[in-house]
Amino acid sequence: MTESKAEKTEKRLLAYAKAEFMEMGYAGANMRTIAQKAGMTTGAIYRYFHDKNALFAALVGPTADEIMQHFEKLARFQLKMLEQNNKIEELAESSDGLLQVVDFIFSRFEVFDLLINRSAGSAWENYMDSLIEHDLASTQAYLEKMVQMNLLAQTPLPRHLAILVKQSYKQVLEIVASQMSREEALEYMQLLIPFLYAGWSTILRKNTSEEEAT
Structure with missing residues (x-):
């Protein structure tokens, strides 16, 4: 089944989030950095995950x-x-x-x-x-x-x-x-x-x- 644009965006976001958490740990990870690497605004991330903890939980x-x-x-x-x-x-x-x-x-x-x-x-x-x-x-x-x-x-x-x-x-x-x-x-x-x-x-x-x- 073909992935929707939203599903592709979420997958890309999670990939960059995982890299950030692996490098910096949860406490040191920065939502703005994740957004920039994913080519998104910080506000756009919050449309998918309401906070950093929710993003970590998804992983x-x-x-x-x-x-x-x-x-x-x-x-x-x-x-x-x-x-x-x-x-x-x-x-x-x-x-x-x-x-x-x-x-x-x-x-x-x-x-x-x-x-x-x-x-x-x-x-x-x-x-x-x-x-x-x-x-x-x-x-x-x-x-x-x-x-x-x-x-x-x-x-x-x-x-x-x-x-x-x-x-x-x-x-x-x-x-x-x-x-x-x-x-x-x-x-x-x-x-x-x-x-x-x-x-x-x-x-x-x-x-x-x-x-x-x-």
Whole structure:
């Protein structure tokens, strides 16, 4: 279907806006600069987007929703595997899951970059925190299922679990924060995956063994 003039203008505007946000970050980006590069007046931009935040949201919003859905799907899959296999994931399974996350990040790297490194001052600056909070709920549900299945004596304290989940996310998302190439990221994951797996496995198995000892 042929694009209308308005659709072409909006697409061009978003392309220049993305370049400006990538270079200057949200706080430093200037609507007048975006307008000039797009060959428009500043007033013309406001006919498409009522402010800078709306322009930023148009760039990151759809993919941000997709990111949330991806991690929700991954959480459901992990819970299903737990129920079917009656055990926590092995290292190879954890590796596959985290490497899929890496692939997902690199397929949408610019949006991850905008959200993690360049969103300060926008309505999206706490997006990653909200993603972590959402995943914390999924992790809690996973651990509670382990308790129900007698695979775990009790879940860690909520405040401790929140710290562990947040730090795990930060370690994975360091790929974006540090602007790693795909090759660098895969080398990094070869170290990080067994590190995370050993830590979480030790916590969960220690919890169970302590209960059995009593």
